[in-house]
Amino acid sequence: MVDVEVNQVDGQHHHLPAGVAYDPAAAGLGTLPRSWARHFDAAPERTCLLDAAGAALCYGDLDRATRAAAGRLHASGLRRGDRVLCSAAASPGLVIAHVACLRLGLVVIPTNTAYRREEIMHVVRDARPAAAIVDASACSEAVRAADASVQVFAPAIDAPTADAPALDETEPSAPALIGYTSGTTGRPKGAVLSHANLLASVEALRLAWRWSADDRLVLALPLFHMHGLGVGLHGTLHAGASAILLPRFDPDAVFDAIDAHGATLFFGVPTMYRRLVDATRARELARLRLCVSGSAPLPADLHRRFEAATGQRIVERYGMTETAMLVSNPVDGERRPGTVGLPLPGVEVRLAGRPAQIEVRGANVFAGYFERDDATAEAFAEAGWFRTGDLGELDEAGYLVISGRVKELIISGGYNVYPREVEDALRLHPAIEDAAVVGTASEEWGEVVTAYVVASEEIEADGLRGFLDDHIAAYKHPRRLHRIDALPRNALGKVQKHRLAHGRVLGEET
Numbered sequence: 280m281v282d283v284e285v286n287q288v289d290g291q292h293h294h295l296p297a298g299v300a301y302d303p304a305a306a307g308l309g310t311l312p313r314s315w316a317r318h319f320d321a322a323p324e325r326t327c328l329l330d331a332a333g334a335a336l337c338y339g340d341l342d343r344a345t346r347a348a349a350g351r352l353h354a355s356g357l358r359r360g361d362r363v364l365c366s367a368a369a370s371p372g373l374v375i376a377h378v379a380c381l382r383l384g385l386v387v388i389p390t391n392t393a394y395r396r397e398e399i400m401h402v403v404r405d406a407r408p409a410a411a412i413v414d415a416s417a418c419s420e421a422v423r424a425a426d427a428s429v430q431v432f433a434p435a436i437d438a439p440t441a442d443a444p445a446l447d448e449t450e451p452s453a454p455a456l457i458g459y460t461s462g463t464t465g466r467p468k469g470a471v472l473s474h475a476n477l478l479a480s481v482e483a484l485r486l487a488w489r490w491s492a493d494d495r496l497v498l499a500l501p502l503f504h505m506h507g508l509g510v511g512l513h514g515t516l517h518a519g520a521s522a523i524l525l526p527r528f529d530p531d532a533v534f535d536a537i538d539a540h541g542a543t544l545f546f547g548v549p550t551m552y553r554r555l556v557d558a559t560r561a562r563e564l565a566r567l568r569l570c571v572s573g574s575a576p577l578p579a580d581l582h583r584r585f586e587a588a589t590g591q592r593i594v595e596r597y598g599m600t601e602t603a604m605l606v607s608n609p610v611d612g613e614r615r616p617g618t619v620g621l622p623l624p625g626v627e628v629r630l631a632g633r634p635a636q637i638e639v640r641g642a643n644v645f646a647g648y649f650e651r652d653d654a655t656a657e658a659f660a661e662a663g664w665f666r667t668g669d670l671g672e673l674d675e676a677g678y679l680v681i682s683g684r685v686k687e688l689i690i691s692g693g694y695n696v697y698p699r700e701v702e703d704a705l706r707l708h709p710a711i712e713d714a715a716v717v718g719t720a721s722e723e724w725g726e727v728v729t730a731y732v733v734a735s736e737e738i739e740a741d742g743l744r745g746f747l748d749d750h751i752a753a754y755k756h757p758r759r760l761h762r763i764d765a766l767p768r769n770a771l772g773k774v775q776k777h778r779l780a781h782g783r784v785l786g787e788e789t
């Protein structure tokens with residue numbers, strides 16, 4: 280018997296304003312598009328999206344543009360429940376395509392634009408989309424190479440015009456997104472999130488972060504991960520608020536957007552906060568109502584330095600692709616550096632086993648991985664508790680601290696890198712006999728991908744990157760490379776990664 284100690288974190292939740300209750304089933308009429316359509320009807324003139332140049336789209340424009348795009352997608356044969364791979368830089372056009380898909384009841388598979396051919400082909404073969412919306416020819420070629428029957432569109436949906444069928448009719452339990460993630464191990468698998476899951480999460484954020492129609496978000500995150508898409512974009516449209524979409528993160532563009540468009544919110548990963556705090560214009564962030572950090576640990580010293588430079592006390596929060604947002608520091612209440620805060624409304628959190636793994640339950644938690652019953656069964660404990668793969672503890676105020684990970688994962692600049700994928704790619708190199716990949720601490724990136732290789736000849740990190748480029752996205756490439764004589768293995772042949780440090784193999788275990 281495994282000795283499992285379960286410690287439910289209860290009694291500590293976000294304080295909501297007087298008279299406000301969290302009711303995810305009632306919120307926004309049950310699905311994302313129905314929630315958004317409330318604003319199309321009630322506030323058609325209100326600004327919804329701005330681009331860096333200042334071109335604006337109001338809610339009425341978004342309604343009309345998404346209706347037109349949905350008409351073209353429908354006329355191309357796409358029907359409710361069909362899957363659509365989406366991979367493009369953030370732009371109003373991509374938002375229109377995404378919202379149109381969800382209004383039609385299509386299931387969006389957001390895909391990283393940095394992915395290389397084999398990574399895209401894996402997603403296409405696994406998810407079998409009927410269509411793809413992409414902005415790069417290499418991506419459309421990879422999609423077609425994996426499955427020639429996939430219809431490929433540009434974000435503008437280059438297809439003949441047609442009237443849209445009835446929109447916004449999807450059921451709350453229907454899938455909305457499939458987010459590819461490697462979870463604990465192995466090849467990426469698709470986490471299927473329903474409309475109800477995603478709506479439960481944005482409703483919790485709306486209440487906890489006091490997100491209102493008056494808010495304006497500087498959205499410099501990519502729209503192919505939960506952070507930019509499921510929190511930034513979906514949250515904005517749920518609150519009836521607005522966002523300034525930046526095609527990529529650049530500190531000056533963030534300051535300019537705040538200045539030109541009166542932004543109130545910024546969401547970012549710790550690497551972005553590090554670059555912002557070092558900028559000469561950092562003080563301009565003082566005008567924001569709220570800065571939120573997530574996707575990777577925000578070091579407590581950066582939290583304090585940021586406050587000294589800008590006057591902003593960052594709200595750190597914690598989430599996952601499979602669950603959307605889980606825990607956040609409070610907006611009204613103490614924000615504790617080095618912690619991720621308190622469970623969001625509707626989210627139950629418990630600490631199970633030793634060392635204690637964070638397990639969660641709630642309307643926001645996905646039902647399972649796409650066609651992977653084995654992985655789904657493994658991911659859940661009894662009674663619907665999802666195992667996050669993160670280790671946690673409570674500090675003296677009852678705030679959750681993420682103290683480590685059970686899963687093998689490196690988080691570099693907010694992007695997840697699974698060592699196994701990098702090791703498999705390294706082993707394809709003719710001179711590399713064996714490889715082990717670990718994360719090492721980095722001031723700029725949080726962690727950097729670090730490879731230990733056994734090789735028949737000298738290998739240069741830069742030369743290796745050219746080789747890896749054929750197989751894996753650039754952010755997964757090892758930035759540090761060490762050649763060693765042999766990987767340390769235990770009696771069962773398993774690599775002992777904890778012995779790989781400081782560029783060498785540490786001594787035998789005692």
Ligand code: MCA
Pocket residue numbers: 499500501504505506507527528548550551573574575597598599600603691692693694695724753754755
């Ligand atoms: C870019 N590069 C990276 C990374 N990003 N290398 C390691 N780690 C990275 N994160 C590399 C590029 O491959 C390139 O390499 C060089 O850096 C410069 O590329 P560029 O695009 O100019 O980089 P950047 O614009 O400075 O990007 C840094 C960034 C970006 C803005 C911090 O990484 C980013 O947007 N991160 C956020 C990702 C995110 O949204 N994560 C949320 C997922 P070379 O020049 O050598 O080719 S997690 C999530 O959704 C969960 C639910 C959650 O809790 O939020």
Ligand code: AMP
Pocket residue numbers: 460462505572573574575576577595596597598599600601619667668669681684690695
């Ligand atoms: P993803 O698989 O992209 O959904 O990434 C989710 C993982 O990111 C979580 O399981 C955590 O390991 C990590 N994560 C997200 N937010 C935080 C945070 N604020 N602090 C530490 N880790 C985080």
